[in-house]
Amino acid sequence: MVMKVHGSVLSTAAMRVLIALNEKGLEFEFVPVDMRAGEHKKEHFLALNPFGQVPAFEDGDLKLFESRAITQYIANVYKDKGTPLVCEGKPMATLGVWMEVEAHQFDPVGSKLQWELLFKPMFGMATDAAVVEENEAKLAKVLDIYEARLSQSKYLGCDCFTLADLHHLPALTNLMASPVKKLFDARPKVSAWVADIMARPALAKVLAMRNQQ
Amino acid sequence: MVMKVHGSVLSTAAMRVLIVLNEKGLEFEFVPVDMRAGEHKKEHFLALNPFGQVPAFEDGDLKLFESRAITQYIANVYKDKGTPLVCEGKPMATLGVWMEVEAHQFDPVGSKLQWELLFKPMFGMATDAAVVEENEAKLAKVLDIYEARLSQSKYLGCDCFTLADLHHLPVLTNLMGTHVKKLFDARPKVSAWVADIMARPALAKVLAMRNQQ
Numbered sequence: 001m002v003m004k005v006h007g008s009v010l011s012t013a014a015m016r017v018l019i020a021l022n023e024k025g026l027e028f029e030f031v032p033v034d035m036r037a038g039e040h041k042k043e044h045f046l047a048l049n050p051f052g053q054v055p056a057f058e059d060g061d062l063k064l065f066e067s068r069a070i071t072q073y074i075a076n077v078y079k080d081k082g083t084p085l086v087c088e089g090k091p092m093a094t095l096g097v098w099m100e101v102e103a104h105q106f107d108p109v110g111s112k113l114q115w116e117l118l119f120k121p122m123f124g125m126a127t128d129a130a131v132v133e134e135n136e137a138k139l140a141k142v143l144d145i146y147e148a149r150l151s152q153s154k155y156l157g158c159d160c161f162t163l164a165d166l167h168h169l170p171a172l173t174n175l176m177a178s179p180v181k182k183l184f185d186a187r188p189k190v191s192a193w194v195a196d197i198m199a200r201p202a203l204a205k206v207l208a209m210r211n212q213q
Numbered sequence: 214m215v216m217k218v219h220g221s222v223l224s225t226a227a228m229r230v231l232i233v234l235n236e237k238g239l240e241f242e243f244v245p246v247d248m249r250a251g252e253h254k255k256e257h258f259l260a261l262n263p264f265g266q267v268p269a270f271e272d273g274d275l276k277l278f279e280s281r282a283i284t285q286y287i288a289n290v291y292k293d294k295g296t297p298l299v300c301e302g303k304p305m306a307t308l309g310v311w312m313e314v315e316a317h318q319f320d321p322v323g324s325k326l327q328w329e330l331l332f333k334p335m336f337g338m339a340t341d342a343a344v345v346e347e348n349e350a351k352l353a354k355v356l357d358i359y360e361a362r363l364s365q366s367k368y369l370g371c372d373c374f375t376l377a378d379l380h381h382l383p384v385l386t387n388l389m390g391t392h393v394k395k396l397f398d399a400r401p402k403v404s405a406w407v408a409d410i411m412a413r414p415a416l417a418k419v420l421a422m423r424n425q426q
Contacts, residue, residue: 068313
């Protein structure tokens, strides 16, 4: 029975899981959830994720939700397939730190900026310039710390590409297509890191999938 | 060389780490950080956590930050000491889900409520009743999902006490001292779970430590 990902191609959280599956070359079935029709708040979806959010994931009888729990499950259970996505031994703790950094320092700010600059216009709503300015300033501070980190380490968690880097990709894909791109371009190590991880074939496959839907 | 926790006894994030160390019966040194004097934004602390937040943690040469990365490090490296705090095998994935739930569904709402109801008055600032009302409504919805979960599982992650439960303790300790307590008391499974995990000796030790400082 093949793994299933329930989600929307526009969802950054669902993209996180799709990229991890592609990095590992794993077979899976993508089950679109019609969020505009409120499908994610209906009974049959709430049975998969009681919080009514995408993605939801099935591997046989195992049902999971929360994208970063799903990616870590995939990385651990399928550790011998495709890209490792984790570091073994002591750097495992440091990988954990930078996964938390993405979740608690980068993503809240990045999500607000994507919402204002990309999704609101898509839904015919007006961008709030004050919110954009406030969050650009916060993002700049986070990226200064990333610049220092990437001066000491090839990737965020350790010297190989891991979930700590991958988890940023969906938000980065959106932000690099917005004026916020300048914040990344202005910092040499960050800029090189972004270019490197966005060039990965697994991301290209997921974006191709998104363009077909 | 003994492990060090740099933090403040008022910090819910620092408490998360202190509770884990006590659950495992591990020796450690608590290094107070004077946040009122802005010590967490000074050079020597930024060397431990470039984001200028408590806690920071040292185990020999290893320096970590982000409380949930630290607790997971301790639980993994010292897995044979004291309370296991993790589940082995398949439920590991489900534990991961509920750790993400605490971080992304419970904590943002709980943190806003403790800020309005406890910290703002402590710092001579006025509570915003609209923010309290909005977040109580959100918390009620989260707790309805917890009620359903705890009707199927003794603890959130699986049938034993794990990090998924423990990570809630600092915020719970604060919220159960406010009128928000009623939301927990109104749900039988949630209420029993709160009483059970708040009765653990490790928490009592950390609260005693807090009262001495």
